[in-house]
Amino acid sequence: MKKILGIFGLLMAVCLLTALASDSFLSAYNLENLVRRSALFGILSIGVAFVIITGGIDLSIGSVVCLVGCTLPWLLTVQHWPLPLALLAVTGLSLLIGLIHGLLITKLRIQPFIVTLCGLLLYRGIARGFTHDQTVGFGSGFKELRSLATGKIPFLPGFDLPAPVLFLAVVAVVAAVFLNRSIYGRYLLALGRNPQAAKYSGIATDRMTLVAYVLSSTLAGLGGVLFVLDVNSAQPVDFGNFYELYAIAAAVLGGCSLRGGEGGIVGVLIGATLMQVLRNMITLVTTHNNVEFAIIGAVILIGVIADELARRVGARRRAAKALQAATSA
Amino acid sequence: MRPPLLEVRQLVKTFAGVRALRGVSLTLGHGEVLAVIGENGAGKSTLMKILAGVQPFDAGELLVDGVPCVMRSVQDAMGHGIALIHQELNLAETLDVGANIFLGREPTRWGLIDSRRVTEGARRVLEQVGLRVDPATPLSELTIGQQQLVEIAKALSIQARVLIMDEPTSSLSVHEAEALLGLIRELRSKGVSVVYISHRLGEVEAVADRVEVLRDGENAGSLSGAGIVRSEMVRLMVGRELSQFYPHQPHGRGEVALRVQGLRTASNPRHVVGFEVGAGEIVGLAGLVGAGRTELLEAVFGVVPALAGEIEVGGVRVTPRSPAEGIAAGVALVPEDRKHHGLVLEMGVRENVSLASLNRDQRAGFLNRNRENELCSEMIGAMRIKTPNPDQPVQFLSGGNQQKVVIGKWLATRPRVLLLDEPTRGVDIGAKQEIYRLMEELAAQGVAILFASSEMEEILGMSDRVLVMHEGRLSGELAREALSEEAIMALATGSVASVQMSEAV
Numbered sequence: 001m002k003k004i005l006g007i008f009g010l011l012m013a014v015c016l017l018t019a020l021a022s023d024s025f026l027s028a029y030n031l032e033n034l035v036r037r038s039a040l041f042g043i044l045s046i047g048v049a050f051v052i053i054t055g056g057i058d059l060s061i062g063s064v065v066c067l068v069g070c071t072l073p074w075l076l077t078v079q080h081w082p083l084p085l086a087l088l089a090v091t092g093l094s095l096l097i098g099l100i101h102g103l104l105i106t107k108l109r110i111q112p113f114i115v116t117l118c119g120l121l122l123y124r125g126i127a128r129g130f131t132h133d134q135t136v137g138f139g140s141g142f143k144e145l146r147s148l149a150t151g152k153i154p155f156l157p158g159f160d161l162p163a164p165v166l167f168l169a170v171v172a173v174v175a176a177v178f179l180n181r182s183i184y185g186r187y188l189l190a191l192g193r194n195p196q197a198a199k200y201s202g203i204a205t206d207r208m209t210l211v212a213y214v215l216s217s218t219l220a221g222l223g224g225v226l227f228v229l230d231v232n233s234a235q236p237v238d239f240g241n242f243y244e245l246y247a248i249a250a251a252v253l254g255g256c257s258l259r260g261g262e263g264g265i266v267g268v269l270i271g272a273t274l275m276q277v278l279r280n281m282i283t284l285v286t287t288h289n290n291v292e293f294a295i296i297g298a299v300i301l302i303g304v305i306a307d308e309l310a311r312r313v314g315a316r317r318r319a320a321k322a323l324q325a326a327t328s329a
Numbered sequence: 330m331r332p333p334l335l336e337v338r339q340l341v342k343t344f345a346g347v348r349a350l351r352g353v354s355l356t357l358g359h360g361e362v363l364a365v366i367g368e369n370g371a372g373k374s375t376l377m378k379i380l381a382g383v384q385p386f387d388a389g390e391l392l393v394d395g396v397p398c399v400m401r402s403v404q405d406a407m408g409h410g411i412a413l414i415h416q417e418l419n420l421a422e423t424l425d426v427g428a429n430i431f432l433g434r435e436p437t438r439w440g441l442i443d444s445r446r447v448t449e450g451a452r453r454v455l456e457q458v459g460l461r462v463d464p465a466t467p468l469s470e471l472t473i474g475q476q477q478l479v480e481i482a483k484a485l486s487i488q489a490r491v492l493i494m495d496e497p498t499s500s501l502s503v504h505e506a507e508a509l510l511g512l513i514r515e516l517r518s519k520g521v522s523v524v525y526i527s528h529r530l531g532e533v534e535a536v537a538d539r540v541e542v543l544r545d546g547e548n549a550g551s552l553s554g555a556g557i558v559r560s561e562m563v564r565l566m567v568g569r570e571l572s573q574f575y576p577h578q579p580h581g582r583g584e585v586a587l588r589v590q591g592l593r594t595a596s597n598p599r600h601v602v603g604f605e606v607g608a609g610e611i612v613g614l615a616g617l618v619g620a621g622r623t624e625l626l627e628a629v630f631g632v633v634p635a636l637a638g639e640i641e642v643g644g645v646r647v648t649p650r651s652p653a654e655g656i657a658a659g660v661a662l663v664p665e666d667r668k669h670h671g672l673v674l675e676m677g678v679r680e681n682v683s684l685a686s687l688n689r690d691q692r693a694g695f696l697n698r699n700r701e702n703e704l705c706s707e708m709i710g711a712m713r714i715k716t717p718n719p720d721q722p723v724q725f726l727s728g729g730n731q732q733k734v735v736i737g738k739w740l741a742t743r744p745r746v747l748l749l750d751e752p753t754r755g756v757d758i759g760a761k762q763e764i765y766r767l768m769e770e771l772a773a774q775g776v777a778i779l780f781a782s783s784e785m786e787e788i789l790g791m792s793d794r795v796l797v798m799h800e801g802r803l804s805g806e807l808a809r810e811a812l813s814e815e816a817i818m819a820l821a822t823g824s825v826a827s828v829q830m831s832e833a834v
Contacts, residue, residue, distance in 0.1 A: 181695050181696055182694050182695050182696065183687040183688065183691045183694060183695070183696055184694065186680070186684075186687060186696060187687075189676075190673050190676065190680070190684055193673045193674070193675050193676065194669070194672070194673045194674065196669050196670050197669065197670055197671060197672055197673050197684075198673070198684075199632070199652060200632060200652055200662065200664055200670045200671070201652065201684040201685040201738070202651070202652040202653040202655070202656040202685050202688065203652075203653070203684075204651070204653060261673070261675060262675075318725055
């Protein structure tokens with residue numbers, strides 16, 4: 001809880017600073033864009049959060065976004081598949097990717113880093129291959145489909161809610177219930193902390209880990225669909241580039257520990273928003289975008305250091321209290 | 330008068346709020362064999378680690394040759410001539426014998442390892458410990474007993490004046506153990522002092538000049554010369570007569586709750602194991618370290634499925650392929666390694682207690698919070714777990730309370746067969762008695778209990794019947810009337826031909 005308040009405070013501070021430094025930050029146009037991008041990245045971040053909670057990592061998210069983002073318009077406009085079939089195909093594709101990751105990690109015991117790093121290279125390569133590195137897009141068609149990502153829902157006077165927020169809301173609520181209210185969420189948290197103890201407690205740790213990778217890839221696939229619908233076209237060479245890093249950073253800032261076993265959905269959402277506000281700030285306030293990564297890197301580092309220091313102080317205080325209790329008893 | 334070689338005064342050490350040592354004093358003379366004994370959790374290992382510079386102490390004094398000093402590191406302690414030989418040997422399996430002996434202080438020439446001096450130096454100390462192997466032999470080719478000698482040779486190579494041996498015979502055969510005791514006597518005659526820690530009171534009788542007994546982090550008394558007799562040692566260790574310490578009542582054997590037939594474990598596939606445990610019976614499982622007790626229990630529970638054989642619980646054939654199947658069949662295992670296998674240390678007491686029962690208590694996949702709270706309060710009460718609140722992360726509890734959480738977690742599954750692997754390792758004496766009391770209660774309720782223990786007194790004090798393992802097979806079975814340390818050790822070390830298994834039931 002404290003962790004979430006800390007990151008929320010940081011988000012508010014960055015928002016405030018940006019609003020003071022730039023008039024356009026609080027304009028309806030900018031806010032809507034910001035919310036849309038936050039929602040899209042939020043979906044990716046929730047997916048990777050599950051993997052991080054198991055103590056693993058998924059580096060392939062950006063490439064899955066690219067592969068799905070290229071495949072969907074390609075199937076529809078080049079192959080002329082019917083829409084339901086195309087959607088089914090990309091959903092199946094992202095499920096399958098997660099399943100393969102999970103099987104390699106749990107059955108062959110290959111490190112998640114290696115499996116998903118290969119995925120990162122593989123899926124982008126495949127996308128660039130079948131598109132011959134050419135941009136694929138919807139052109140002027142598929143307006144209704146695209147409104148899933150570009151549409152707006154009247155919310156406040158002068159401010160409409162971008163459609164992806166709806167998707168995010170559904171994903172976030174289901175994810176939060178799964179993580180905090182179902183026995184499977186508890187299993188994930190337990191096995192992320194101590195896979196051996198979880199196994200000895202009768203938990204099918206391999207199956208749960210597999211589920212986490214499937215969730216991550218599937219949500220990356222959903223993100224890929226919404227991203228390409230939003231921007232209308234995808235360039236295989238850089239579509240979704242680095243998105244896995246934004247997602248991982250958001251999850252970590254939001255309280256997921258890369259050691260595993262720790263994390264919550266609300267924190268991840270705030271983390272994802274913070275990442276996008278930072279990017280927005282850089283575009284609005286600085287004259288050159290090329291320092292973007294430096295600033296984002298610095299903010300994440302500061303956040304993680306602050307968190308680690310807070311954790312140590314807390315642990316020390318707890319030990320002191322326990323000692324007191326032990327000696328007085 | 331010459332000051333004692335090593336002396337500690339009123340040593341205090343606290344871990345995460347738990348006092349492991351509460352003012353222990355000890356002296357060690359030149360050329361003396363001092364045995365330090367005590368139950369699990371009495372503070373022996375902590376004391377030895379402090380002497381060897383592995384851990385710092387919080388308060389008290391440590392004097393070498395009458396001069397106060399602080400051991401900041403193992404190197405410091407070695408500088409004073411103190412070397413610790415760990416229970417688990419600290420050798421590099423992939424290096425050869427010579428390299429192990431000189432690890433970290435290799436003689437060099439032009440900045441490179443001088444292998445001629447390594448070989449010569451290694452030969453000299455190997456000869457002293459009576460181990461005839463080429464220094465170029467890979468360590469992995471030696472037996473555990475030989476590896477132990479390499480450790481001792483390593484200590485001698487730094488001119489150690491004090492050798493601290495922590496349970497040196499726990500994985501040795503009788504023959505190897507006797508040879509080790511002989512070596513200790515020989516070292517003593519050369520002026521080397523030895524601090525000897527063991528659960529084997531027979532060995533202590535045989536080799537010690539003096540015995541210091543620890544109990545609950547304090548000195549409980551000392552014995553010397555002819556005063557070193559088993560009954561006196563036990564009395565000091567447990568602080569009262571044995572019969573009062575172990576609440577054991579003989580139990581009649583109910584109908585068979587657990588039947589194991591023709592079991593081959595993955596780690597000892599050459600041997601077939603079979604036995605029975607009756608409802609309401611407490612059966613001890615004895616054997617040396619590495620005899621296959623843990624592997625047997627894990628196979629029965631399903632952690633490492635057996636290669637072959639049948640397991641029946643309450644007359645139903647189950648042969649679990651996973652812990653989940655073991656739990657479903659009514660088997661529970663309190664594992665040996667509490668921190669790695671028993672607990673999720675960062676999680677609270679409640680979440681740990683319910684972890685193995687979530688599946689049973691689920692509501693269509695959702696957590697049953699009410700049930701979880703009930704279970705947790707029930708177990709905190711039944712186990713007398715001392716915790717400020719149910720959400721306290723278990724890493725902040727004492728070893729004894731952690732172990733109670735693990736046992737509570739398994740009782741929450743309502744097992745018919747309870748397997749316990751070293752249930753009192755690293756717990757204080759109060760928690761120990763509660764664990765024994767609980768075992769008695771459960772047996773009275775008809776739970777079949779099979780517990781593995783390296784602590785002889787515990788096996789003798791708590792068992793209705795004892796199964797003994799030796800090198801992966803059951804080497805014998807002893808009824809309560811036939812129980813004695815000698816009988817168990819004879820079977821555990823394979824020094825008698827396998828006793829015919831008494832006809833089951």
